Amino acid sequence: MLPGVIGVLQATEVIKLILGQGDPLVGRLLTFDALESTFRTLKVGRDPECPACGAEAKLDASQVRDMDYQVSCELPIAGD
Amino acid sequence: MPRKYDQLFETVRQNVDEVDVQALKSAIDNGDSKPFVIDVRERDEWEQGHVPGARFIPRGFLEMRIEEQVPEKDQPVYLYCAGGVRSIFAAQALQQLGYENAISISGGFGAWKDAGYPFDIPRQWTPDQRQRYSRHFLIPEVGEHGQGKLLDAKVLMIGAGGLGSPAALYLAAAGVGKLGIVDSDEVDLSNLQRQIVHSTSRVGEPKTESARTFVNDLNPDVEVVGIHERLNASNVLDLVADYDVVVNGADNFATRYLLNDACVILGKPIVDGSIFRFEGQVTVYKPHEGPCYRCMFPEPPPADLAPT
Known part of the structure; x- marks a missing residue:
């Protein structure tokens, strides 16, 4: 239920x-x-330092396409 | 004392406030709050076009329905008909109900169109749709306008399992126009204890097809797009881009992060749900208005701590 x-x-x-x-x-x-x-x-x-939606996040489409989410879901830390 | 119609009309008119369509236009455009504009014509007239934002209450139902639409009686209420005659009698009726600012629009919708002002043509409902959505039409928060939004909406469901089944059924029943269903599995007997969109006769079928069968039978207005694939990094962006809202019913970390990242990039809200034993959770990740999944969980927990 x-x-x-x-x-x-x-x-x-x-x-x-x-x-x-x-x-x-x-x-x-x-x-x-x-x-x-x-x-x-x-x-x-919200987390201002969020690696996906934070002010300095650099997430883009190519990053999603290139990532193997089954192996690792980590995004590079913003500002690096 | 019996009077002729002309005498009656003149008497009523003297006691009713009238403004022209220019005044109505500026009240709609410049008012602090949206004014109540009531179209008192008959349905066939309304369906050929009406003042944007107006509510439809035919003259014959005005006294019965006005209080649910306009609860505060000191609010200005603008009434219009085709030429400004019926709306005068309508304004008088509202005065008698205690509406202090019932205003008739002189010249009515004819003058509005002649002035070159924009008008909306409402969606045409079939008799079946009118019956099917009649309860929605009566709720002020939905109404015909809201039902139109639902039929124009596109919702992507990730998974037709325990969460996706009830969600898909209620969204289809409510008349959401397009349901994309992503699921790579086939129906198994052990699913049927909770995955109510499937059935015994469809064991072995792809879940996307089984869900389509049920949804089509429930509501033929709903287009089901079955995507018999696993959601992955190469298809997620193209899939999500075609939809307005995403419902996540897949309970694994990889899918949550993948979906989150795609929806942050594309600016689409995710309605997320999850279940662990006897506890369930629901939240909405709306990019840049609220937290996303990574705001709460920047990275996944170690495998040995993660519930399956």
Whole structure:
């Protein structure tokens, strides 16, 4: 049953994004504990030094194409 | 005392505020907040074009429906019809309901078009679509306009498994126009305990085909694009580029990083979900508006700590 709960929550977020309605879970992590029957929301922030979306990140299409994600998912650290 | 129509019209008109289409245009363009503009004509008139942003409430339903559309009665409400006659009676009806600023547009939609102002032509619904989406049409947050957005939307689903199954079914039911489904697996009997888009009769079929069968039967408005491949570094950018939103239902680190990097580059939001035993998580990675996956996990954990 748990995949149903989470998958339907995902579908709801998609609909909100398409319609431009409400507050999608951007910067928030929603967790559901099925044994406790509790939902919690944790705030999560951006990392200014993020190697993908940070101010100095140099991520580009050729880097994605050339990387073997099955072997390593590490990106070069920004600024290097 | 019985009166002739002409006398009635003149009496009502004297008690109703009227402005011209130029005033309506500047209220729409320059107002601090979007004004309420109500089109009180009949459906066939509305379908041939209407003032952008106007809401459609035919004259016959105005008193019944206005309060759900405009709850605050001190708000200005602009009413228009084809030529400015029906909207005068409509304004009077709103005055009687306590709307203090009900304004009729003189000359109506005819004058709006003659002035050369832009107008929208709404999507034409088939009778089946009108029935299928009737509940959505009634919700202010969706309505006909929102349903049009859903039918124009393109969503890429990564995986037609435990998470992708319910997500695909609800998105298809809601009328999302295009669903891309990426999955390289075939349906196995052990999947059916949770992967509800598949079924016993389709064991052995590619999951993309099995999902297509179910979705087509549920809603023929939805185009399913089955991508019977593994998501990898050489196909991810081309696949994601064709869609508006990505739903991740694949639970492995390589796919998460791959998808994240492609979506950051292309500026597409990912709706991510994951499950571990009896706990589940959902979040949205919207590039440059919120954190991405790498903001939270710059690199993967060592293999021996990673849950499968």
